[in-house]
Amino acid sequence: MRLPVIQYTGTEGVLDLGWGHPDPTLLPVEAWAASTSEAVPAAGWTALTYGYAAGPGQLLEWLTVHIGAIDGRAPEPAELFVTAGASQGLELVSSVLTRPGDVVLVDSPTYHLALRILADRGVELRAAPTDEQGIDPAATARLVGDLRAEGRRVPMLYAVATFNNPSGASMPMPRRRELIRALEGVTIVEDDTYRELAYEGPVPASLWSLASAGVVRLGSFSKTVAPGLRLGYLTADAAFVRRLASRGYVDSGGCVNHTSAMVLAHFATTGRYEAHVSVLRDAYRRRRDTLVTALRSAAPGVEFAVPGGGWFLWLRVPDAASLARRALERGVGLSTGERFHVGGGGGHHLRASFSMYSPADLEEAAHRFAQALPPPP
Ligand SMILES: Cc1ncc(COP(=O)(O)O)c(C=O)c1O
Known part of the structure; x- marks a missing residue:
């Protein structure tokens, strides 16, 4: 049996926006070596x-x-x-x-x-x-x-x-x-x-x-x-x-x-640090913009503020726990809001991280998420 090497290995078929991890392709392997x-x-x-x-x-x-x-x-x-x-x-x-x-x-x-x-x-x-x-x-x-x-x-x-x-x-x-x-x-x-x-x-x-x-x-x-x-x-x-x-x-x-x-x-x-951070800013800005645009188009009823930095969209939804379950069944992972509160709260929020996936995967994740939403009344 091989012992694990890394914290997160993912689940086949799931685009997991629940994790705040970097895109592996953006880690500076050569520059660090x-x-x-x-x-x-x-x-x-x-x-x-x-x-x-x-x-x-x-x-x-x-x-x-x-x-x-x-x-x-x-x-x-x-x-x-x-x-x-x-x-x-x-x-x-x-x-x-x-x-x-x-x-x-x-x-x-x-x-x-x-x-x-x-x-x-x-x-x-x-x-x-x-x-x-x-x-x-x-x-x-x-x-x-x-x-x-x-x-x-x-x-x-x-x-x-x-x-x-x-x-x-x-x-x-x-x-x-x-x-x-x-x-x-x-x-x-x-x-x-x-x-x-x-x-x-x-x-x-x-x-x-x-x-x-x-x-x-x-x-x-x-x-x-x-x-x-x-x-x-x-x-x-x-x-x-x-x-x-x-x-x-x-x-x-x-x-x-x-x-x-x-x-x-x-x-x-x-100078490698400044150069790398500049690449990251461009790459993560593009991922943020892609997910924002895809969600606005596929799930226009879901409200969120566009963050000026960081890795996360905080989506306002009717029932976070049941929506997260349905989204996972359709192959997209999200974090439920109650994990980010003490003493209650967060039942109407999901956290979606845009850091780990390519723009194409983020578009697909938004599409799957929209399919998990309950039909409008
Ligand atoms: C707000 C915040 N603090 C700390 C950390 C963890 O930082 P580190 O890897 O430096 O321990 C994270 C990682 O997700 C984070 O989002």
């Missing part, structure tokens, strides 16, 4: 030994400049910490900030697998109150006050404020500033995984870049380069980064993914 074969001999043994706790200097230096170009401000090197992806960043940050029994607030809808990571901490997850612009700062501050009055600790709020997974929505700038002002004593953990997959117009500055402290921003190379690298980074105030770097396991093992980080630094400083 070339970077490895150049970077490792150039760095010699320093590429393979234990790495500096916060990440190798080459990558930190490039990130300071790069983040300055894509976000509201450039971090100091002391405000950066290389992680093994946004998921590990969240695991690490939440393990520093929370204790079992705490309340952790999350946006709604939100990244369903972040809910799993947070649940592993033994915390109680609560949805922050939201309106059509995202998290409602005043209502959330009141909720925090009420919880504290009951003797509960509320150490953190997790949010995907830019190109949200699953909704694709981005919190407007004034709302970002209000949220930072409103949430004193609650660390905002901002998952900024999709910032660079922007298909038009400027992207709002991150909450982290607008705040002097109290926000940790999680970045990832999974969507811009490859998830198998298990590589990301976070930005936070220098004191918080020192707390992370002094964790026992970092002290023991050094940078959590040193060799990949060294190769990434080479991939980036040789």
Whole structure:
């Protein structure tokens, strides 16, 4: 028996828009292989030994400049910490900030697998109150006050404020500033995984870049380069980064993914990163546009907003669970909305990812989905 190699292998005959994975044909196999074969001999043994706790200097230096170009401000090197992806960043940050029994607030809808990571901490997850612009700062501050009055600790709020997974929505700038002002004593953990997959117009500055402290921003190379690298980074105030770097396991093992980080630094400083992300933006924009057009034509009754970036359409439907079942019978997979909520909700939404398939497959998926819709009354 062959043991599995990869997380997702698919089901014969199903176009599975339920998974937020990259199109395999868009993974940079040759450019990564070339970077490895150049970077490792150039760095010699320093590429393979234990790495500096916060990440190798080459990558930190490039990130300071790069983040300055894509976000509201450039971090100091002391405000950066290389992680093994946004998921590990969240695991690490939440393990520093929370204790079992705490309340952790999350946006709604939100990244369903972040809910799993947070649940592993033994915390109680609560949805922050939201309106059509995202998290409602005043209502959330009141909720925090009420919880504290009951003797509960509320150490953190997790949010995907830019190109949200699953909704694709981005919190407007004034709302970002209000949220930072409103949430004193609650660390905002901002998952900024999709910032660079922007298909038009400027992207709002991150909450982290607008705040002097109290926000940790999680970045990832999974969507811009490859998830198998298990590589990301976070930005936070220098004191918080020192707390992370002094964790026992970092002290023991050094940078959590040193060799990949060294190769990434080479991939980036040789211009391959920018070139690749530019190819991805064009390719994913085309996939988004194809699915949008195909759905509008085949399923005109299904409402959705066109996201300015990221990988997802958030479809408003009458009954998500039964429609997802019927769609699967016709060979198209979708994620049901309730997975992206805590405490109920999502019964009228399906998430469709346009990242994994070619435009032709996306057209076929829209066609199959339309056949699964109940006939109009
Ligand atoms: C919002 C969000 N955060 C984090 C991740 C996972 O990131 P990583 O692969 O860097 O752990 C994903 C992947 O789907 C995501 O959509």
